[in-house]
Amino acid sequence: MQNISKSISIQPLAEERPQPLRHLSSIDLGLALSAFLLAAIGLATVHSASSEMVVDYFPRQAGWVGIGFVLLVIAMSIDYHVLLDLSVMMYLAGIVSLIAVFFIGVQRGGAANWIQIGPWQLQPSEFAKLATALFIARYLAGLNMRVLALRQILTTIGIVGLPIVLVAVEPDMGGAAMFMPLVVGMLLVAGVRIRLLVTAAVVALVLGAGLWTFGMHGYQKQRVLTFIYPERDPLGAGYQVRQSKIAVGSGQLTGKGYMQGTQSQLRFLPARHTDFILSVLAEEWGFAGVLTVLSLYALYITSAARIAMRARDRAGIFLVVGLVSVTCFHILYNSAMVVGFVPITGIPLPFLSYGGSFTMVNFISTGIILGVDMRRYVNR
Amino acid sequence: MQVVREHRDDLIVRVRILSAVITGILVVIAIGFWFVQLVQGSYYRELAENNRLRKMPIKAPRGLIYDRNGHLLVENIPSYALMIDRSRAPHHLDQSLAFAAGVLGRPVEELQDIMDRYQDTPVFQPVLLAENLTLSEVSRIGVQSLEHPEFEVEVQHLRLYRHGGQTASVLGYLGEVTQDEVERAGGHYLPGDLVGKKGIEQTYDAVLRGRDGERVVVVDSRGELLEEYGRKPAIPGKDLTLSLDLDLQQEAARQLDGPEKVGAIIAMEPHTGEILAMVSSPSYNPNLFSHRLQKSDWQALLDDPNHPLQNRVIQNTYSPGSTFKIVMATAGLTERVVEPHSRTFCTGSATFYGRPFRCWKKGGHGSVEAETAIKGSCDVYFYGVGQRLGIDRIAKYARLFGLGSATGIDIHGEKRGLVPDMEWSLKSRKMPWYPGETISVAIGQGPILMTPLQMAVLTSMVANGGYRVTPHLVRDAKVPAPQRVPLDEDAIKIVHKGMWDVVNDPSGTAYAAHVPGADVAGKTGTVQVIAQAQRLTAKALPFKYRDHAWFTSFAPVDNPKIAVVVFAEHGGSGAHTAAPIAQALYAKYFKVDLHPATR
Numbered sequence: 001m002q003n004i005s006k007s008i009s010i011q012p013l014a015e016e017r018p019q020p021l022r023h024l025s026s027i028d029l030g031l032a033l034s035a036f037l038l039a040a041i042g043l044a045t046v047h048s049a050s051s052e053m054v055v056d057y058f059p060r061q062a063g064w065v066g067i068g069f070v071l072l073v074i075a076m077s078i079d080y081h082v083l084l085d086l087s088v089m090m091y092l093a094g095i096v097s098l099i100a101v102f103f104i105g106v107q108r109g110g111a112a113n114w115i116q117i118g119p120w121q122l123q124p125s126e127f128a129k130l131a132t133a134l135f136i137a138r139y140l141a142g143l144n145m146r147v148l149a150l151r152q153i154l155t156t157i158g159i160v161g162l163p164i165v166l167v168a169v170e171p172d173m174g175g176a177a178m179f180m181p182l183v184v185g186m187l188l189v190a191g192v193r194i195r196l197l198v199t200a201a202v203v204a205l206v207l208g209a210g211l212w213t214f215g216m217h218g219y220q221k222q223r224v225l226t227f228i229y230p231e232r233d234p235l236g237a238g239y240q241v242r243q244s245k246i247a248v249g250s251g252q253l254t255g256k257g258y259m260q261g262t263q264s265q266l267r268f269l270p271a272r273h274t275d276f277i278l279s280v281l282a283e284e285w286g287f288a289g290v291l292t293v294l295s296l297y298a299l300y301i302t303s304a305a306r307i308a309m310r311a312r313d314r315a316g317i318f319l320v321v322g323l324v325s326v327t328c329f330h331i332l333y334n335s336a337m338v339v340g341f342v343p344i345t346g347i348p349l350p351f352l353s354y355g356g357s358f359t360m361v362n363f364i365s366t367g368i369i370l371g372v373d374m375r376r377y378v379n380r
Numbered sequence: 381m382q383v384v385r386e387h388r389d390d391l392i393v394r395v396r397i398l399s400a401v402i403t404g405i406l407v408v409i410a411i412g413f414w415f416v417q418l419v420q421g422s423y424y425r426e427l428a429e430n431n432r433l434r435k436m437p438i439k440a441p442r443g444l445i446y447d448r449n450g451h452l453l454v455e456n457i458p459s460y461a462l463m464i465d466r467s468r469a470p471h472h473l474d475q476s477l478a479f480a481a482g483v484l485g486r487p488v489e490e491l492q493d494i495m496d497r498y499q500d501t502p503v504f505q506p507v508l509l510a511e512n513l514t515l516s517e518v519s520r521i522g523v524q525s526l527e528h529p530e531f532e533v534e535v536q537h538l539r540l541y542r543h544g545g546q547t548a549s550v551l552g553y554l555g556e557v558t559q560d561e562v563e564r565a566g567g568h569y570l571p572g573d574l575v576g577k578k579g580i581e582q583t584y585d586a587v588l589r590g591r592d593g594e595r596v597v598v599v600d601s602r603g604e605l606l607e608e609y610g611r612k613p614a615i616p617g618k619d620l621t622l623s624l625d626l627d628l629q630q631e632a633a634r635q636l637d638g639p640e641k642v643g644a645i646i647a648m649e650p651h652t653g654e655i656l657a658m659v660s661s662p663s664y665n666p667n668l669f670s671h672r673l674q675k676s677d678w679q680a681l682l683d684d685p686n687h688p689l690q691n692r693v694i695q696n697t698y699s700p701g702s703t704f705k706i707v708m709a710t711a712g713l714t715e716r717v718v719e720p721h722s723r724t725f726c727t728g729s730a731t732f733y734g735r736p737f738r739c740w741k742k743g744g745h746g747s748v749e750a751e752t753a754i755k756g757s758c759d760v761y762f763y764g765v766g767q768r769l770g771i772d773r774i775a776k777y778a779r780l781f782g783l784g785s786a787t788g789i790d791i792h793g794e795k796r797g798l799v800p801d802m803e804w805s806l807k808s809r810k811m812p813w814y815p816g817e818t819i820s821v822a823i824g825q826g827p828i829l830m831t832p833l834q835m836a837v838l839t840s841m842v843a844n845g846g847y848r849v850t851p852h853l854v855r856d857a858k859v860p861a862p863q864r865v866p867l868d869e870d871a872i873k874i875v876h877k878g879m880w881d882v883v884n885d886p887s888g889t890a891y892a893a894h895v896p897g898a899d900v901a902g903k904t905g906t907v908q909v910i911a912q913a914q915r916l917t918a919k920a921l922p923f924k925y926r927d928h929a930w931f932t933s934f935a936p937v938d939n940p941k942i943a944v945v946v947f948a949e950h951g952g953s954g955a956h957t958a959a960p961i962a963q964a965l966y967a968k969y970f971k972v973d974l975h976p977a978t979r
Contacts, residue, residue: 146387189394191387239596239610249416249424283428287417294410298403305399309392317391321398328402332409339412 027076028373030303034296035072035366038351039065039359041293042277046354048259049273049280057273057354064356068363075367079375083368084141084315087134091159094128098166123357125167125175130361132163133182133322140190141315147191156183156190174346178326185325186318227343240276245340248282248290255286273354275346278338293352297331307373316372323365436597440590441537443617445551445580447626448656448855453547456537460513462521463506466495468530476530483520484510506532538670539574539581543626545663546633549691550624550655550853552579552791553669577669578691579791580620580853590617621855623654631968635961636661640923642949644692644832646851647965650840650934650943653849653859655789657965660692694787694794697829698947701905702740702757702954703930704778704824706842706875708765709750711777713871717768720874723749726760732819737763740906754878755888757904759823766822771813774821775801780865781838783830788850790857797830824905836945839932841865842875843901843940879903880937883959890931893959895966895974902933902962904954926950931958935966942969 043065047058083090101115101124115122136159143152160183168176212221222232230238247261255261261283272280282290301324308320327350334349336342348355350362416424445454462480469476474488477495481488491509498507509531513521518533525531539554541547555577557569568586569575575589576582593614625647632645636659647657662684668677681689690696712718728744729736739745739759745752753761766774778784784799798804800821805813820826830838833851840849846869847862879901882888889904907928910921929951934943944962951957967974 144387146390185398188398189391191390191394233610245416246424246427248413249420250428251417252421252425253418282413282417287413290413290417291410294406294413298406301402301406302399305395308395314388314391317388317395321395332402332405335406335409336412339409339416341409341412 026374026377027370028303028307030299031307031366031370031373034300034303035351035363038293038296038300039068041281041296042349042352042354044258045277045281045284045352046273048261048284049277050354051259060356061354061359064359065363068359071360072363072367072370075364076371076374078371080316080319080368080371083134084138084319087131087138090131091128091135094124094131095162095166097124098128098163100124101170123175125163125170125172125178126357126361128163128167129179129182129326130323130364132160132179133186133326133365134319135159136183136186137315137318137322140186140318141313143190145191147193148187150196152190153187153192153196156187178329178347181325181329182322185328186322189318189321227345230344240344241340244276244279244338247276247279248339251283251286251289253286254288255282255284258284260284271346274348275334275344275353276338277352277354278335278349281352282338294335301328301331304369307369307376310376311372312376316376320369320372323369327362327365436595438593438595438611438614439537440592440614441616442539442590443588443619445588446619446621447624447629448622448654449626450621451626453542453622453624453626454551455540455542457540459511459536459538460515460518461508461534461536462510462513462517463532463534464495464509465506465530465532470527470529476528479524479528480509480531483517484513486510511536539667540670541666543630543633544665544667546630546659547624548579548663548666549660549693550579550622550629550658550791551666552581553577553666554581555669578689578793580622582792583790584620584854588617588620591615622853623649623656623855624658624853625656625969628657628965628969629659631965632657632659632961633661633663635659635964636948640950642686642692643929643951644696644945644947645961645965646693646832646836646943646945647969648836648840648851648943648945650843650849650940651847651862653837653840653851653862654855655851655853656942656969658693658853660690662686662688664688691791691793692832692947692949694789694791694831694833697795697797697831698928698930698949699826699828699907700824700830700835701907701928701930702759702824703835703903703905703932704821704828705754705757705762706838706879706903706932707777707781707783708762708769708774708822709754709875709878710781710842710867710871711769711774712765713750713874714777714866714868715769715773718750718765720751720870721749723747724753724758724761724764726758728760730760730763732763732767733816735816737819750874751878751881754875754903755881755885757882757889762822763819766818767815769818769822771818771821772801774818775799778828780867781841782834782848783828783838787831787833787837788852788859789833790852790854790859794833795831797834798827800827825908832945832947835930835932835947836943839934839943839945840940841867842872842879843934843943845869845872876901876937879933883933889955890959892955893931893963895935895963895970895972897972898966898970899936899938900933900962900966901935901937902931902959904959905930905932906953906955909950923950926952929954929956929958931955931962933959933962933966935970942966 043058043061046061047056050057097115104115115124136156139156139159145152160179164176164179167179216224226232230241232238250256251261261280278290278293281293285292304320304324308317308324311317311320330347330350333342333347334353337344337347348358351359441456444452444456447453462484464476464480466473473495477488477491481491484491494509495507513533521528521531521533541551541553553576554574557573557575561575562569576585581588591614593612595608595611597608628647632647636643636645641661643661645657645659646655648655664681713720725747726739726741726745728742729738731737737759740757744760745756745758748756748758748761752758778799783797786794786796800813800817802813805811817826821828837849837851841847844862846865846867848865849862850859852859880899882904883890883894883900883902885891890902893902894900907930909927910925927950929946929948931946931954932944934940944965946958946961948957948961963974966972
């Protein structure tokens with residue numbers, strides 16, 4: 001395989017030296033600012049959401065954000081070409097950690113997908129996702145084609161397929177699904193023929209219908225139906241959707257005020273510091289609060305898109321697209337779920353939801369994107 | 381190799397399209413929020429204010445417990461608790477409290493004190509104001525529910541132990557689950573749940589508790605139920621039938637009832653290990669725990685010098701005293717260090733390792749052999765057996781009889797006791813074993829310790845011809861099958877005869893306790909609490925210095941149906957205190973009238 005960082009090392013050192021300063025001044029403010037504002041809003045909301053719980057998750061989440069900031073700076077300072085060179089190793093390490101989970105994993109909420117390291121529990125699948133994004137970016141960057149051929153598409157799917165299968169058998173279907181946007185985003189940007197897209201859609205439909213008719217047990221069908229129609233399970237998903245909508249709707253324009261959300265404080269809302277953090281925010285800050293948060297997300301996404309478009313090389317473009325695709329999917333799915341558009345599943349909201357591995361990965365991925373941007377002038 | 385920048389413009393166009401699509405979806409979601417929050421906002425606001433949906437637990441009724449004859453020992457009775465939701469109080473909270481105080485007949489200040497404790501609890505969370513409401517109080521609150529929507533009567537189920545302290549050592553009690561238990565149970569318990577804390581209630585908690593259900597209901601702003609939204613029914617707990625015989629249990633409890641009656645009684649089927657009666661005294665009233673236990677009651681139980689919460693049957697260990705001669709005789713005869721008819725002459729004292737050892741009978745027993753040595757409990761005879769066996773062989777037989785290990789009874793907290801040997805001495809005491817100590821252990825003194833329940837197992841093994849049984853309280857408990865232990869059958873026969881003589885021969889140590897027609901075989905034991913020399917100076921010793929009394933027995937000797945162990949802490953002598961209690965139990969069990977003349 002080609003060595004991407006070699007191409008930079010031929011640059012004269014004199015030109016490299018003043019770069020730290022130039023780097024700092026070229027940080028994309030839109031991306032950095034939106035990430036930190038969202039994290040700050042998240043901290044305040046986590047505190048409110050967990051005020052009636054046994055533990056206040058605020059101090060822990062503050063710690064995660066602090067660690068996240070350090071990781072962001074580290075990720076930003078490493079040349080992404082070095083990361084891409086290391087991506088094979090990281091990908092393999094990710095696969096190994098996903099396999100390790102089967103032997104030393106800690107059970108939490110059904111799937112044994114956590115690894116205990118000292119006092120911390122980490123989720124290897126979050127980090128494997130990052131490594132997979134790097135690996136695919138490297139692979140696609142090396143191709144010199146306007147539109148991908150079937151062989152390259154299948155290779156890409158194969159790279160992402162291995163971790164997906166490993167996460168799916170944990171079993172963590174939601175976690176496995178989170179690898180999808182990454183590969184879909186990058187493939188779309190790399191170029192896929194319309195004809196192929198249509199064919200893929202038709203094949204998926206036929207396979208799905210076949211699976212439904214011949215391949216699924218009665219109870220599995222029941223689960224799928226309940227997923228799509230939560231009203232079928234009034235004590236579980238149906239209850240959650242309804243409570244979330246009551247929380248969101250009752251927030252109205254300006255909300256009930258910080259720490260005053262009765263739905264949240266009354267413990268009607270499940271997982272209110274993680275998956276339903278936006279419901280808490282919507283109840284306490286109203287539509288005004290929601291609009292602020294969604295605007296910040298829009299700022300984050302458009303900033304990242306701008307960075308991708310002005311990136312120095314193919315590798316930079318793919319890297320940013322892959323990372324931001326995952327973040328986008330989380331944002332879109334979670335906010336749509338909270339307002340009752342899509343079925344409920346455990347997908348947290350970037351920067352806002354409580355969670356160690358998830359917060360760290362979001363900051364790392366922001367750091368990498370900023371790093372891509374900082375290096376856009378080099379070698380031009 | 382050059383940096384790859386080919387088809388850059390294509391990529392940029394696609395990124396632009398993708399980001400536009402995503403931003404578009406974000407706008408659609410924002411419109412969704414606008415619709416829910418602004419168009420439907422007042423509808424949801426109203427729903428939220430009235431908390432329309434409520435999750436309510438459906439408590440699974442706890443299983444009942446019966447004795448072997450179908451007598452009910454524990455049942456559930458409804459009890460009413462008064463809850464107040466401060467956020468629903470129509471006027472000032474003082475008016476609510478004044479109303480409640482009037483209904484309950486308690487001073488307002490008392491209720492105010494309770495409310496002060498909940499200051500940090502959110503106002504919309506109902507808090508407990510009073511428990512054990514009478515039916516008339518419940519109905520008076522119900523009548524006023526329109527004016528006082530803040531009050532709610534909650535029905536709880538209380539555990540009622542029909543025989544109170546008489547069955548406490550068997551059944552145990554319930555208590556609020558601790559944080560630790562919640563975490564260890566992995567989702568089986570919720571904070572606030574009542575769980576078994578001792579005895580059968582604890583061991584069989586998973587069986588008895590069933591599984592709580594849940595329902596989600598739609599309520600109006602006054603909390604009145606409008607309709608049910610969904611329901612998961614509760615699975616009731618399973619009933620249990622014990623091996624206990626209530627009549628015998630009550631007789632045993634009566635025998636140990638009263639001041640300075642401290643001790644334990646066990647009655648057990650020697651062939652199966654089924655426990656017929658099990659009493660630890662002093663006892664406590666488990667019904668106190670059914671209500672939230674008053675602090676003063678709890679403190680009184682903790683401060684009692686006789687520790688009523690301690691289950692003496694399994695949790696206290698004592699020296700076996702002369703009852704240990706059963707083990708010594710079986711060991712000596714099985715190991716053939718003595719022959720059945722080899723004789724020893726007891727002069728009332730003997731010298732071992734240069735030190736005199738006294739027999740309890742000052743004048744001595746004269747010439748004794750195995751059977752007569754048991755009958756008269758001759759110390760000198762067993763000193764000799766002990767010397768010939770040595771401590772390690774004594775320990776081996778003590779362990780064969782179940783000493784030093786848990787019996788495996790189906791309640792928690794069992795002590796294992798202590799069987800001393802050379803290795804133990806070096807390891808735990810860091811000193812060598814002295815041969816003189818062997819002589820003390822031979823008559824059940826010295827460092828050897830056992831629980832009354834281990835005594836019952838030991839006696840059952842003698843009674844059933846050498847099968848180790850696992851004592852149990854629940855009739856169909858899964859217990860291991862009785863284990864054959866290598867003891868000489870002829871030796872056991874001789875021990876049987878000796879033990880029969882103890883109770884039925886006019887010169888036996890427990891002749892006063894014989895039961896006509898019941899053929900009881902037994903052995904007395906008296907454990908010195910203070911040294912012989914001190915005892916001579918004081919005639920009437922204070923309670924805490926008096927000897928412990930043992931009597932262990934089974935009947936009928938040829939076809940044992942029941943084994944009875946009586947232990948009286950500071951009871952005096954085995955013959956005078958413990959044996960008569962066993963006699964009363966045998967009379968009850970075999971339906972023998974001990975005093976026909978007084979009719």
